[in-house]
Amino acid sequence: MKQDARLFTKEQWQQYLKQEPSYRVKQLWQWLWKHHARDFQSMLNLPKTLRSQLEKDFLLAYVERKEVQRSKDGTLKVLFLLPDGKLVEGVLIPHGKRMTACVSSQVGCSLHCRFCATGTMGLIRQLKSYEIYDQVVLLNALAQEVYGRKLTNVVFMGMGEPLLNFSQVVRAIQHITDSEGALGMSPQRIVVSTAGIAKMIKRFADVLPKVRLALSLHAPDDEKRSKIMPINQHNNLAALIEALQYYREKSRHRITLEYLVLRGFNDSKQDAQRLAQIAKRLWAKVNLLAYNEVEGFSWKRPSKAQMERFAGYLRERGVIATIRESRGRDIDAACGQLALRHASFAQRAV
Ligand code: SF4
Structure with missing residues (x-):
């Protein structure tokens, strides 16, 4: 059976190419990760016999762009087609000098x-490492096509929980930051956002201390958090705070707490007081996001005034709180909506 060339590590290529001159590994690596060669025959600086052998032993798979939706605010939402026909979403967000790619780490x-x-x-x-990496490469190409600029940042805030696909996310980040790859991005420009798995946050701190971390907190106490995020039942706030303190000591980065404001559920003055206590303990900043109403969910979006009032409560307590604009509200903005709209397609592909 053919192996997946884009899952091979450099060490594996060194082994496979041990009869070849040592520079072959670099040549092949650049074809795969810099020039994104679609077939082995196009790798023209490799000997013909080697190209044919590679063709016999390996398959080369890539993610494709299937559909792009453009919002009035310039946000581009992209549906990606995976090699096995499944679908995931990514978003390109131009904002001031920043050009951010938001990518998925799992299907569902x-x-x-x-x-x-x-x-x-x-x-x-789970997504394979290159299926995550390809989203970034394709969003980078789209950024240049539409805005004439390259990506400046990558956030893992699309479909899936990145820390539950840890090894593939780590490898994707290695490719994104590889100086011999197409992007060569600084790890400090990457944010991994987690719903909160304490032991994996510690592992993340050990393996990727230069990469930034955001916690999707969304509620300031265990009772409320468990109601909206079942993961909290096994990873309560005390465990998360301890793990985030560990990350903070290892990385020295300021942690971001993402807080989705759901009208009448987590937006009271008391909620803000509790949230401020957590943020101060962690020396974290808070990003507030007003919920985008989605068909099939009964949560309500808070008004601008309610958002300002909630942010004010936090700022009065000395917390850095930013209200994030909702981007792409006129398209299928919420994570998963676009892929769900294509559910019949996705099911055919399962
Ligand atoms: S918000 Fe929760 S359910 Fe949705 S992708 Fe993130 S972790 Fe999964």
Whole structure:
């Protein structure tokens, strides 16, 4: 059976190419990760016999762009087609000098957060490292095509829980930051956002201390958090705070707490007081995001004034709180909506 060339590590290539001159590994690596060669015959600086042998032993698979939706605010939402026909989403967000790619780490998600369209799908499968990397490369190409600029940042905030696909996410980040690859991005420009798995946060701190971390907090106490994020039942706030303190000591980065404001649920003055206590303990900044109403969910979006009032409560307590604009509200903005709209297609592909 053919092996997947884009899952081979450099060490594996060194072994496979041990009869060849040592520079072959670099040549092949650049074809795969810099020039994104679609077939072995196009790798013209490799000997013909080697190209034919590679063709016999390996398959080369890539992610494709299937559909792009453009919002009035310039946000581009992309549906990606995976080599096996499944679908995931990514988003390109131009904002000031920043050009951010938001990518998916799993097809679907096992965590069933009560406000999330992706959570209704369950986990369909893990993404391979190159299926994550390809999203970034394709969004980078789209950024240049539409805006004439390259990506400046990458966030893992699309479909799936990145820390539950840890080894593939780590390898994808290695490719994104590889100076011999197409992107060569600084790890400090990458944010991994987690719903909160304490032991994996510690592992993340050990393996990727230069990469930034955001916690999707969304509620300031265990009772409320468990109602909207079932993962909290096994990873309560005390465990998460301890793990985040560990990350903070290892990385020295400021942690971001993402807080989705759901009208009448987590937006009281008391909620803000509790949230401020957590943020101060962790020396974290808070990003507030007003919930985008989604068909099939009963949560309500807070008004601008309610958002300002909540941010004010936090700032009065000395917390850095930013209200993030909702981007792409006129398209299928919430994570998972676009892929769900294509559910019949996705099911055919399962
Ligand atoms: S919010 Fe994130 S972690 Fe929660 S169900 Fe959706 S994709 Fe999964």
